[in-house]
Structure formats: C-alpha cells, structure tokens
Amino acid sequence: xxxxxxxxxxxxxxxxxxxxxxxxxxxxxxxxxxxxxxxxxxxxxxxxxxxxxxxxxxxxxxxxxxxxxxxxxxxxxxxxxxxxxxxxxxxxxxxxxxxxxxxxxxxxxxxxxxxxxxxxxxxxxxxxxxxxxxxxxxxxxxxxxxxxxxxxxxxxxxxxxxxxxxxxxxxxxxxxxxxxxxxxxxxxxxxxxxxxxxxxxxxxxxxxxxxxxxxxxxxxxxxxxxxxxxxxxxxxxxxxxxxxxxxxxxxxxxxxxxx
Amino acid sequence: xxxxxxxxxxxxxxxxxxxxxxxxxxxxxxxxxxxxxxxxxxxxxxxxxxxxxxxxxxxxxxxxxxxxxxxxxxxxxxxxxxxxxxxxxxxxxxxxxxxxxxxxxxxxxxxxxxxxxxxxxxxxxxxxxxxxxxxxxxxxxxxxxxxxxxxxxxxxxxxxxxxxxxxxxxxxxxxxxxxxxxxxxxxxxxxxxxxxxxxxxxxxxxxxxxxxxxxxxxxxxxxxxxxxxxxxxxxxxxxxxxxxxxxxxxxxxxxxxxxxxxxxxxxxxxxxxxxxxx
Numbered sequence: 001x002x003x004x005x006x007x008x009x010x011x012x013x014x015x016x017x018x019x020x021x022x023x024x025x026x027x028x029x030x031x032x033x034x035x036x037x038x039x040x041x042x043x044x045x046x047x048x049x050x051x052x053x054x055x056x057x058x059x060x061x062x063x064x065x066x067x068x069x070x071x072x073x074x075x076x077x078x079x080x081x082x083x084x085x086x087x088x089x090x091x092x093x094x095x096x097x098x099x100x101x102x103x104x105x106x107x108x109x110x111x112x113x114x115x116x117x118x119x120x121x122x123x124x125x126x127x128x129x130x131x132x133x134x135x136x137x138x139x140x141x142x143x144x145x146x147x148x149x150x151x152x153x154x155x156x157x158x159x160x161x162x163x164x165x166x167x168x169x170x171x172x173x174x175x176x177x178x179x180x181x182x183x184x185x186x187x188x189x190x191x192x193x194x195x196x197x198x199x200x201x202x203x204x205x206x207x208x209x210x211x212x213x214x215x216x217x218x219x220x221x222x223x224x225x226x227x228x229x230x231x232x233x234x235x236x237x238x239x240x241x242x243x244x245x246x247x248x249x250x251x252x253x254x255x256x257x258x259x
Numbered sequence: 260x261x262x263x264x265x266x267x268x269x270x271x272x273x274x275x276x277x278x279x280x281x282x283x284x285x286x287x288x289x290x291x292x293x294x295x296x297x298x299x300x301x302x303x304x305x306x307x308x309x310x311x312x313x314x315x316x317x318x319x320x321x322x323x324x325x326x327x328x329x330x331x332x333x334x335x336x337x338x339x340x341x342x343x344x345x346x347x348x349x350x351x352x353x354x355x356x357x358x359x360x361x362x363x364x365x366x367x368x369x370x371x372x373x374x375x376x377x378x379x380x381x382x383x384x385x386x387x388x389x390x391x392x393x394x395x396x397x398x399x400x401x402x403x404x405x406x407x408x409x410x411x412x413x414x415x416x417x418x419x420x421x422x423x424x425x426x427x428x429x430x431x432x433x434x435x436x437x438x439x440x441x442x443x444x445x446x447x448x449x450x451x452x453x454x455x456x457x458x459x460x461x462x463x464x465x466x467x468x469x470x471x472x473x474x475x476x477x478x479x480x481x482x483x484x485x486x487x488x489x490x491x492x493x494x495x496x497x498x499x500x501x502x503x504x505x506x507x508x509x510x511x512x513x514x515x516x517x518x519x520x521x522x523x524x525x526x527x528x529x530x531x532x533x534x535x536x537x
Contacts, residue, residue, distance in 0.1 A: 084534040105376040119294045123379050128290040
C-alpha cells in the first residue's frame with residue numbers, strides 16, 4: 001500500500017529483454033532448441049533495459065526523466081503504466097493513469113474524428129457517458145472545427161496529433177505520463193499543450209515527463225532522474241540533474257574530440 | 260493484474276480491494292466492446308455498393324455452391340429433409356464460428372501499436388470480432404426462415420426459446436476458443452495458418468453438408484467435436500422446431516466449459532507478456 005501523499009513508488013525495478021540475434025532460423029534448429037525457444041529466451045543475449053531502479057513521486061509532483069537514447073526511459077514509463085510487467089521489483093501507482101506514450105494510438109483512418117475521439121477516450125479509461133461529456137471540450141481544444149466530422153484519413157499529421165493530445169488530456173488523469181510526444185504540432189499548439197499540462201499540474205496531477213528537451217524539463221519538473229544503461233545515475237532537483245547530464249555530455253564530447 | 264487496475268477511481272495502487280470497483284470495470288469494458296464492435300460493423304462494408312447485403316449474400320452464395328454439388332454431383336441421403344434445409348442453417352451457424360476464429364486469431368498480434376501504448380482489457384479485441392460476426396449471423400436468420408417457409412414448414416415458439424439458448428452456447432464456446440488462439444498467436448504466428456487448415460478439415464468433420472445420422476457408427480467419434488452437436492441442434496431447431504435437449508447437446512456443453520476454462524487460463528497466463536512480444 002502506498003503511504004498518503006505518494007502517487008508512484010518503484011522498488012528495485014529491473015526489466016530484462018532478450019535480443020533475438022541468434023534466433024533459430026529453420027525448422028531443424030527450432031526443434032533442436034525447443035526448450036529454450038519455449039522459454040522465449042530464444043538463446044538470445046539478455047539485455048537489462050532497467051537495472052534496479054527505485055524512486056517515488058509525491059502526489060502533485062512532476063518528475064523529469066532524462067538520459068540518452070536507449071537508456072530505459074520509455075521502458076520505465078511502460079512499467080509505470082502497467083503495459084509491461086517488470087522482470088523484478090514492485091510498482092505501485094495511486095489513481096487513474098493517462099499515458100501519453102503515443103498520441104492517437106488506435107485511431108482509425110476511415111471513421112470520423114468525432115467517432116475516434118469517443119472510442120479513444122473510452123480506451124484511455126473514461127466511461128462512454130464521461131467521454132460524451134468531455135467531447136465538446138476535446139473538440140474545442142483540438143481546434144479542428146468542421147473537420148471533426150470528416151474521416152481521419154483526410155487529416156494532416158498535425159491535426160491527427162492535436163486530436164490525440166486533446167483526448168489524452170481530457171481523460172482527467174491522476175497520474176499523467178508524457179513521453180516526448182509534445183515535440184509535434186506547430187509552436188502555437190505546443191505552447192497550448194504545455195499550458196494545459198501546467199494547469200493539470202496546478203490541479204494536483206502527478207506528472208512523469210520523459211524528454212530530450214532539457215529546457216522544458218527544468219521549467220516543468222520539480223525533480224528529475226538521469227538514466228544511463230538502465231541504471232539511475234542521479235536523482236534530485238531538476239536543475240542540478242540536468243546540469244549533471246550536460247556536464248557528462250560535455251565530458252563525453254571532449255573525450256571524443258581529443259581522441 | 261489486468262488492464263484497468265489503474266484506470267478506475269482514486270484507489271490505492273495495484274493491490275486494492277476489488278469488490279467496490281467490479282461493476283464499474285465491467286461496465287466500461289462492456290462499453291469498449293460495444294464501441295469496437297460498432298466500429299468494425301460500420302467499417303466492414305463501408306465504401307461497398309451492396310453494403311450489408313453482402314453479409315447475407317456471401318453465405319447464401321456458398322450455400323448455393325454446396326447445394327449444387329451435393330444435389331447433382333455427389334448425392335447424400337437427407338432422411339427426407341430438403342437438402343437446402345440441411346445445408347443452410349448449419350452453414351450459417353458454422354460461418355459465425357469459423358469467421359470469428361479466423362478473424363480473431365491475429366486480433367492481438369496485429370494490434371501491437373495499441374497493446375504497447377494503451378492500457379485496456381486486451382480480450383475486448385478478439386471478443387469484438389465474435390460480436391461482429393454474431394450480428395451477421397443473426398441477420399441471416401430471416402433468410403433461413405424464408406427457406407423454411409418455402410418448404411411449407413412453420414417456425415413456432417421453439418425458435419424464441421431455442422435461438423437465444425444456442426446463440427449463448429455458441430458465444431461461450433467461441434469466447435473460450437478465441438481467448439486461446441488470440442493469446443497463443445502472439446507467440447506462435449504459424450497458428451493462423453494451422454487454424455485455416457484445421458477449420459477446412461473441421462468443416463467436413465462437422466455435420467454441415469450432411470446430418471449426424473449419415474455417419475452411422477462413427478457418430479460418437481464425430482461428437483468429440485463440440486461444434487458437431489451444436490450444428491445439429493441449430494438444424495433441428497430451425498428446420499424441425501425441436502428444442503435442444505441436454506441429452507443431445509451435452510458434448511457441446513462439455514466442450515464449452517473446457518474451452519472457457521482453458522482459454523481464460525492460457526490468456527491470463529500469457530496476457531502480461533503481450534506488450535513485450537507483439
């Protein structure tokens with residue numbers, strides 16, 4: 001059980017994937033390797049995408065997750081969102097999660113924006129009644145106007161993303177997971193999204209924010225963690241953590257340049 | 260731990276009390292199933308000229324082909340039942356089963372994007388294809404009625420009792436079967452192809468173009484297949500106005516219980532790994 005005031009708690013989270021480099025190719029090798037094939041290791045090399053990561057986030061707090069590509073940031077969000085189980089460790093989350101891992105996942109191009117918005121809202125956790133109540137706000141926020149009743153195949157990619165974001169933030173989450181999705185749409189809409197997230201944050205929504213945009217991490221997040229090779233390197237207030245990350249990048253660059 | 264654990268209410272974490280939220284969870288899952296099914300139904304014949312007519316026309320065409328073959332090329336004894344009545348009710352009920360199986364096997368494996376990114380009860384994906392095909396099956400019942408009336412028979416009250424019973428039975432059997440195939444298919448995609456071959460075989464092993472009585476002493480062997488007694492029950496109901504009796508339908512009942520138990524066990528075991536495997 002989570003203690004009062006804690007929204008997310010991770011304890012010793014590790015996640016192992018198996019690389020399929022040595023996947024058996026023909027029937028004979030498959031049969032010969034059947035035991036390992038069934039265990040799904042496929043004789044592949046294990047890769048620890050996350051290695052003993054522990055932290056907790058208080059209710060209403062926003063946490064930035066930074067680190068280079070392949071450091072385990074997205075895997076971490078997937079585990080918090082309960083989309084994939086951790087290999088080891090324990091996760092606890094209080095309240096309704098909305099995961100902005102991909103905007104408009106499940107949108108179908110051949111039905112209208114309105115129909116997609118309702119289905120998507122229910123998929124993300126609303127009841128149909130709540131979805132219908134939220135619909136006018138979703139449509140207004142997306143600024144799609146009359147396009148809302150056109151099939152989504154006629155949408156530009158920007159319009160697609162706008163609707164996806166509008167639905168996701170109107171699910172009224174207690175915990176919002178954001179994975180780099182705001183790097184889309186035009187500047188004006190991006191600003192609008194940030195403003196909306198700021199509003200959610202002011203209303204006590206807990207936010208976990210994965211981004212390479214270190215500026216917005218410092219602006220948005222109370223705290224941050226730095227991941228590298230699946231391990232948590234630094235944890236603390238967002239500005240020093242970002243500073244540390246930049247120092248590491250600088251150190252890495254000067255090493256590469258001098259060698 | 261299933262999909263919406265974290266999707267309901269201000270409850271604590273993932274080890275909270277379940278009892279309070281079960282109705283709400285159930286209700287939302289139901290709505291999701293409804294919306295997905297409505298979308299599939301809408302999409303299926305969108306942009307076609309004949310639209311929903313296809314859902315009646317396709318099984319009818321297949322019925323015609325089978326009728327011509329088994330009335331002119333290879334005759335079978337029908338015990339006095341008109342051949343079209345032997346074939347059509349059985350064929351339509353079978354089509355619901357086989358189309359659902361074929362369509363739902365890749366329902367999880369092909370929706371990787373959704374499975375990886377969104378949290379929702381995964382079983383709604385295969386279940387919505389069953390519901391979709393069920394609607395198409397129910398639409399063909401009036402056609403069966405026309406054929407029955409055309410031979411001077413009269414449907415009676417037994418239809419009102421029998422159709423819901425057999426529909427629920429076939430639905431449950433499908434739910435179990437589909438949970439199994441859609442979950443296993445994520446890890447073993449050969450299953451889709453195996454299933455196609457298997458269903459082709461099952462079409463002939465099930466009394467669709469013949470009646471169970473044609474099999475003589477092999478009847479008991481055929482009844483191992485739960486669809487055999489079910490198809491026979493559909494035909495007896497729709498052609499002879501006979502309500503299904505426990506004595507005849509028990510192989511299907513037993514198969515359904517087994518399918519539901521095995522299906523939900525296997526699905527429950529494999530479900531956690533879907534997002535990593537698709």
